[in-house]
Amino acid sequence: MSSRQSVALTGASGFVGRVLVARLLASGYRVRALSRSPGRCLQHEDVTEIIGDLATPGALAELVKGSDCLIHLAAAIAGRRQRDFERVNAVGTRKLIEAMEQTHPGCRLIHISSLAARLPQISHYARSKRQAEQIVESSHLDWLILRPPAIYGPADPALAPLWRALASGWLVQTGPARARFSLLHVDDLCDAIVHLIDRPWPLRRTACLDDGHRAGYTWSELARLAGSLRGRPTRTLRLPRFALSLMATANLGISYLTGHQPLLTPGKVRELTHPDWVCGDNVALASSGWRPKRQLASALTELPGWSTRS
Template sequence: MGLVAVTGGTGFVGRYAVAALARAGWSVRLLVRRDPVHPLLRDVVPELVLGDLGDEAALARLVRGADAVVHIAGLTKAPDLEGFLRVNRDGTARIVAAAAREAPGARRLLVSSLAAREPALSHYAASKRAGEEAARAAPGGEGWTILRPGVVYGPGDEEGKALRGLATAPLAAMPGPPEPRLAMVHAADVAESIAAFCGAGMAGGLYELCDERPDGYGFAEVLAVTAAALGRKPPRMLRLPDAVFLGAGTAADLWAGLSGRRGIFGRGKARELLHRDWSANPALLPPATLWAPRISLARGMEGVAKWWADGSAEVTLAGAHLPGVDNSD
């Protein structure tokens, strides 16, 4: 296949992507700030380039001579819009410019987020859209393929552990009708899509990624599937006004400012969660001949529940050994 240069390869989605690319036959070069020792990468021997998205010399070394460039790195937590933009917009512009100079013929893939569809909702969403626009506007940007996954989950997602508490509680709050719809996709499926696009050599285009349900899931169904994977009954749902969730997000932001400990949830994330339509656009799904999701929500949550229980699922969950999924081809 050749050499693929990857940013964000030590993160949650990135580890799955690196493993999938290696299985597909790519030699992998990673931008890292530390040695990426992790069970999911035990069979991968990547070339390492020390640096970050602010280091233009490191970015040049990363992409020089690459046959494909995959940009996954990004921030999910920051104190303000500028904090997000420094990485999600400006870092993207730097990697795009480096690829244009050092690897002009490379296949180029940007992993964004479905949140970029609604940039007015949060600083994170705005920064992801800004990153996409930076990629398109930069020299050589027209050749970048952009992938927008829905809610990505799977073993290894530390932030996703909050779902366990919600699914096992006797009572769970949810917004009033209409119930928001969430497109879901397993990290291993996202990784396989990345490998498929790199292998196909497609240039340009915008695609949304989800599982077998482009119409998505309601909150109650996600919690019911998660509870079932844990062998529990689903919680009773308490419908609350949107203002309650927005108030909780504001309180979380205030606490983060006082304590210096910033989590994923805040007013921006509350606004994202309250948006009623995070379903995937069927017109923007990848061609089925190129890639199709293979992991249902029920199967995926079985693996997540096992990881929550003993941590064992992640060392095999590169898409190769998930119970109930045929990976023979």
């Protein structure tokens, strides 16, 4: 791999993006990062900030120009209506694809989707992510779609309340007891992306990746794991679906008054209470030589709440 290879990146200032930029730099790549305003990305001599967003054609053309691979991380995860998600996840992806095909069709694309895309009917977010996949699939580019499950890590604000509660001896259960779900540490996701940049794509172009816990995790397994690490039993606080639905409906109503884009919505409740978010296997990526290294058992005490718990 030449140290002069350049990788373009959307979503560089987010939770995953910041870790990925550091991984790319450590691997010798130069980074071209799309940024809505100056200074949002990691400041480094090998990072070039391109000011704009997915609705800025000139910035997208500049982002793609001279890049060997583009990693599309940017996504809308909060919104009231379908169009709130589509504007970024679908329309933004289409504009990015158009810029790549017009400016640099030889640039490879790694599109980071979501496991939710396999159930587009479950929420506005899931539908928009599936729409984005279909746009990528219909392009003339050399592409790879990755569908990660829930991604976690020390700097992730979304799951921090769950880890803090676990560290205090409480499991806040938002799904049914029978639910199973896959997880993926942010380090493994970023290592997989960097690993795949200049290697032949897997035979299956849409691939799921998880932490290797093949059958996924259960809520009771999380409780046992936390109890084992704390040396005391973990108590479970079960939030029934009707309570989550009431909270989501109220949150949605308040969002119309405040103007903010809500995270907890009826669609998100359907995602949280779905019983099967298991990735399956990593056969498609295993053929490339990538293997996950971090499982929750070894990573849990690095997460928010554990280092400061009494």
